[in-house]
Amino acid sequence: MPTALPATRPVPGSRPADTSPISLTPALGDDLDPIWKAVVPETRTRGNDIHLPISLAYAERLCDAFPEADRLLVRVAIQLHDIGWGRVDEDRILTEGFSGDWRKAAIRFEHERQGCLVAREVLPPLGYDAGFVEQVCAIIDGHDTRDEAWSLEDALVRDADRLWRFDHAGIALASGWFRMDPATYTDRLEAEIIPELLTAPAIAMATAELNRSRALLRTAVIR
Numbered sequence: 001m002p003t004a005l006p007a008t009r010p011v012p013g014s015r016p017a018d019t020s021p022i023s024l025t026p027a028l029g030d031d032l033d034p035i036w037k038a039v040v041p042e043t044r045t046r047g048n049d050i051h052l053p054i055s056l057a058y059a060e061r062l063c064d065a066f067p068e069a070d071r072l073l074v075r076v077a078i079q080l081h082d083i084g085w086g087r088v089d090e091d092r093i094l095t096e097g098f099s100g101d102w103r104k105a106a107i108r109f110e111h112e113r114q115g116c117l118v119a120r121e122v123l124p125p126l127g128y129d130a131g132f133v134e135q136v137c138a139i140i141d142g143h144d145t146r147d148e149a150w151s152l153e154d155a156l157v158r159d160a161d162r163l164w165r166f167d168h169a170g171i172a173l174a175s176g177w178f179r180m181d182p183a184t185y186t187d188r189l190e191a192e193i194i195p196e197l198l199t200a201p202a203i204a205m206a207t208a209e210l211n212r213s214r215a216l217l218r219t220a221v222i223r
């Protein structure tokens with residue numbers, strides 16, 4: 001069940017945040033493997049086969065910092081949140097999805113709608129009940145276009161969706177989508193994405209990962 005989101009910003013974690021490189025703690029367990037298997041075709045669009053597993057690893061870390069959160073809800077929602085990109089016109093993803101007011105582009109609403117359709121297709125045959133599927137869809141629907149998070153789980157999905165960009169793999173992929181060089185993109189992460197993070201553990205992880213990525217990519221020099 002979703003947990004009420006505290007009013008404090010950033011939301012303090014109940015436990016300390018793990019700020020080590022994300023590659024040291026891949027997502028645990030194999031219980032979500034049947035879901036991965038069911039959506040392999042949809043992961044081949046827009047870097048989902050990189051974005052979604054890395055974001056799942058961050059989501060599990062955030063759940064470690066917030067043990068009161070519904071861990072399964074956060075994990076399945078982050079796993080499927082962008083899967084709808086696999087069902088929209090691929091040419092429109094870069095032209096409309098990453099330019100201008102990209103968070104409110106029609107294609108953004110479309111990928112959220114399609115993501116809910118995929119979740120309603122794949123989850124029930126794998127044994128997830130209708131109430132759980134609707135909680136997952138409530139997070140997927142509006143994850144980019146809605147301004148507020150409705151629950152702690154919704155907030156953790158939003159933070160995990162942003163955190164992957166701070167890892168060097170995320171910088172490599174996402175800087176290209178926005179047609180930015182890595183140095184400019186890491187500047188944007190600091191100026192625009194860190195202030196959007198809702199929880200203190202996410203800010204700690206993002207800051208540590210950004211510092212490492214900048215050093216690794218020599219962004220102070222290659223600019």
Ligand SMILES: [Fe+2]
Nearest residue numbers: 081082143144
């Ligand atoms: Fe999205």
Ligand SMILES: [Fe+2]
Nearest residue numbers: 051081082161
């Ligand atoms: Fe995403």
